[in-house]
Amino acid sequence: MDGGPRNPMNGDLATHAESPEGSSGASRTGRLKVFIGMAAGVGKTYQMLLEGHAEQEAGRDVVIGFLETHGRADTARLAQGLPMIPRRRVSYRETVIEEMDLPAVLHRAPELCLIDELAHTNAPGVEHAKRYEDVEDVLAAGIDVVSTVNVQHLESLNDQVTELSGIRVRETIPDAVVARADEVVLVDVTPEALLERLRAGKVYPRERIDAALNNFFRIENLSALREVALRQVAQEVGAKRRPTEVISSREESLAEGTPQAIGERLLALVEPYPGAQRLVRRAWRSAQRLNADLDLLWVRKPGQRLDDDNERSLSALRQLAAILGAKMFEEEADDVAAAVADFAVRQGTTYILLGRSRIPRGVARLRMPLPQRLMARLPGVDVRIVADRAARANGEARIADPGAV
């Protein structure tokens, strides 16, 4: 490839090729666009082919590197008119498997290559174990790629999707592959519409419809997967938007030394006592609503020893953190506010949650309370004191029944 200007006139990919990173001649890498969806049948491949036609009409050299129609007539029809690189046949355990012909794609060197099913695992004996590795080679050769993937194939979401759907997806790709993509486009349909398409035979052949309906394609599965897909793409958009955000000088000065986070990240300050679990649960619920990560931090005094009750509480906190998917950290420091501030900056925390403070004694009463100290040290970070609902219920009970203990 000469890496010169391609077709500056039309199409997203062509337009992107004019970007500053793309102006370095032969060293330019191709641009990756990924259509992501909640499940098979939402129309990712269809969209990929539409994109191919649009680019072709704009005058670009477009080829199909690999297409999986799953026997869908509409998809096969749409592929007509786009040149296709023949698959290569690979023998494996007396079976002949058809795979993308990577050397042929590289030799043909189109401007844009359509490569379906990014998460596919290749048959042994070809260049790479996974198709996304083939795609990396194609991109490295300066060829733009449009590809497709289902959300459950993303490594970080695999466990979550498995828990939601009860079905383990074996073929996964590192999240970094999608994170590196120049464009991620969600192909979305409602679960009801997808089920209609499935029943109409537009997703799988007739003989596979019943099995699909009884297993993966259940309305609750699809709803959960749709939510995961929407969140994932929103996260991608947020991550890509951040570097170009305009920051005013005041915001800039406030941001100096404060955590730099792409999404929300919550930090709950805990201590090993039974009431801390309530704080962790509340923090977890907030983190879920914000689709944020949750860290737990216990700042212990240097040399602090725990009695049996505290040890048990600490162990219970660790167990709770593990089951909720939160990360628990321990730091030794005399100055709690300073330790928390350092930690928050390192982690990119955007919210700090803490429970009711211990009532100070003696000269400690003259010191600024911890929430205020945190706010002073961490401008731009929300600090939230989690209420003790049970204490409030107690108060209400006492008001209702003055004789009650």
Add this chain to the structure above:
Amino acid sequence: MTALAIILIALFGVLIGLAAGYWLPPHGRRSGRHAPSAVRRILLPFTGQAISRRSFEAAVRLAKAENAVIMPAFLATVPMNLPLDTALPAQCGRGMPLLEAIEQRTTAQGVPVDSRVSRGRSSRDALRKLIESEHFDRIIVSADEDPHSGLSYEDLRWMLERVPAEIMILRPAPEDTRRISLEAVGGHF
């Protein structure tokens, strides 16, 4: 009395005040950090979205009588195809509000509470792991074999045979339909 004497007496008074402020806890409030040290601990295991109100009330009565701590324990099940240390957000989405509701009701009745979570390949496995790692004196379960409790008659028999604690199994009763569910959680959770 000289001015110096007055100043000395005032300073002495201030010192006494500071010392008292340091050593005495603030008036009318307890620190609330530590549960009162209890002799006994009562385990109240559950797996689903509701627990029998009778079990809960029995646990509270006993805890009050014995100055005990109630340990509501959410038992989560890890599917066989997942590693045992997997986070379980979907199950926790059901279990945590119920744990919160139980804690709120228990604390509102003046009984200390110390919650636990445990996970295993089955409810029994999760309970076994909890028993191995925690000390408690009593377990209270309801004998109504229903999908909410998650503990079958087989599990109850296993507990009687294997668990080194007093086990109180409440016999089925008409009021077993009364339950504490996750909807009982007070306030915004």
